[in-house]
Amino acid sequence: MNPWINLAYLVAAILFILGLKGLTHPRTAVRGNLMGASGMLLAIVVTLFSQGILNLWLILLGLLIGGGIGALMAIRVQMTQMPQMVALLNGFGGIASAIVAGAALSEAVFLLNLEQGSLVGPGTQVFQFTVATFASGLIGAVTFWGSLVAYGKLEGITGEQIQQRLGFLTRGRQSGSMPDQEQKTEEKTEEQAGVEPEQAGVEPEPQTQEQTAPEPQTQEQTGSQATGTNGAPAMPEQPKEQPTAVEPAQEQKLMGQWQRINRTLTTKPIAKAVLLGICLLLGIFLVFVPTAVPIYWLIIIVASFLGWYLVMPIGGADMPVVIALLNSYSGLAAAATGFVIENSILIITGSLVGASGLILTAIMCRAMNRSLTNVLFGVWVPESATGGDDIYEGKTKSTSPEEIAMMLDGVRRVVIVPGYGMAVAQAQHAVRDLTNLLESRGTEVEFAIHPVAGRMPGHMNVLLAEADISYDKLKEMDEINPTFEQTDVAIVIGANDVTNPVARTDPNSPIAGMPILDVSNAKSVIVVKRSLSPGFAGIANPLFAADNTLMYFTDAKRGMLDLVNAVKEV
């Protein structure tokens, strides 16, 4: 390869590193991002001008399609949907890396057949190539499917809904059974319904597939298994050529089995270990027989199942960790592809991103006081919210916007603790108005942001920044916790578990040891919440019953608007 091209790649790598460095401060962040983008542009342009690039028009078409879709996504996405967007992008990056590695393998085998192959170099070279190809395929496919599942979970699409939707496709047949299976049956019935009238020339009723579907099956059984549960004697004279049709009872049994397998794969970590084991075995095979290209795609298929079932059982509240981890994977897949095509820029960039994702994963795990294995494989069963009544009974005090306005009049320092509930209620702008109002009266207002306040690392900061709240008011947990003692009023909006003192006091609680915001140290605490219902952890929060806490039972947005009006009138 042309040394100038490698030099340009080096410049691109430097731009990426400086770009990431720019992200260490909001002031330099925009410029940093632009540096990263120009590094990417440089890498792409230089590659296009490297010798022997064919298919230029096709490449431009691909760039146009991908760029168009990407731009559309970036423009249309709402800030609350950012986790979904990042999940999707992670997945796309991952699968792209896996496909590139697969293409490189096909290329190498093709060249080998022409006896000018790169697969016949010195031993380590081939070893590096095959191991990296395997790694890229495995990680890439896991990232893609894992990300798609994470996307679905964040969008609130549950497994049941998917099944219902697919059930709708099959026009209500056997609703609630496994989607894959159903889809296959659907294809079959369509095929049969389409073929049947032509061949038979009688009973052209393709529109009622529920009825017509069993017919070819019975016909087949006259030849093979004479069971005929439905006994439809439609056309016994013409045995059809549909050996794939499955008899309904058998179909049911298959589905029962599939559901069992599905459940095992979802709940049992060992099943995932088996899937990974299969991948590794296939990978070892590939290392020894690098020309077995189909094995690579088999690895991709098994790894796809692995990715799907890895993320499937993980709850929505743990998605921040999952996204951060998949972020890391997408980087590692790119790095592995760099080893495959022996391209330094891919290795450098991939490992930068891999490191970034791993650090964020660690931060999120620490914020929830859980290990990564616990998040990935531990089944998080929320306790039923018993005991809440005797904690709350007669001790909670409710308040009104007017009373809060009086309290806020002339105080020195107010800390607002936002939770995801605030974002869901779209109360950010009302919160900003309250902030501005209080500041105009000389009150110091700051925001206490718990690391898991949003749906991904740093999500809450973006949501507040979107509402035009100055970033220097957004304080992280360790920074703001010591200041609660000098705080006159702490306002908790839509947050619950991250303020629960039980995390400190009760070692048996599900959130034991989780770092929390010390709101109870403030002179007064106001909790804006619709009811006393528990948060994700499913446990009661003694903060609500504390002496210095007032409950303001309302919808977050409505409540903030009322409060702003009340403060104006004071």
Added chain:
Amino acid sequence: MELSLLTALTIFVLAIFVGVEIITKVPPTLHTPLMSGSNAISGITVVGALLAMGAGLTFWTTLLGFLALIFATINVVGGFMVTNRMLGMFRRKE
């Protein structure tokens, strides 16, 4: 090609160290843009897609390259644009 296993490993490990050093300095406020931005950078695999397509050895590899190119470009363009949009929101008053 010319990148030996040892050289590649050296680059890989050193880059991870650089990554850790820089990323730990990114404040939590900017963690979401960091994720989308680093995500965009990981779309560098687009270079691999271009090379696969550009070599155009067989129909199959060209097709794979084309698919990878589309996925990677979504990743790159979507990532950088959305990061830019987000960072534009981080303002400081006064």
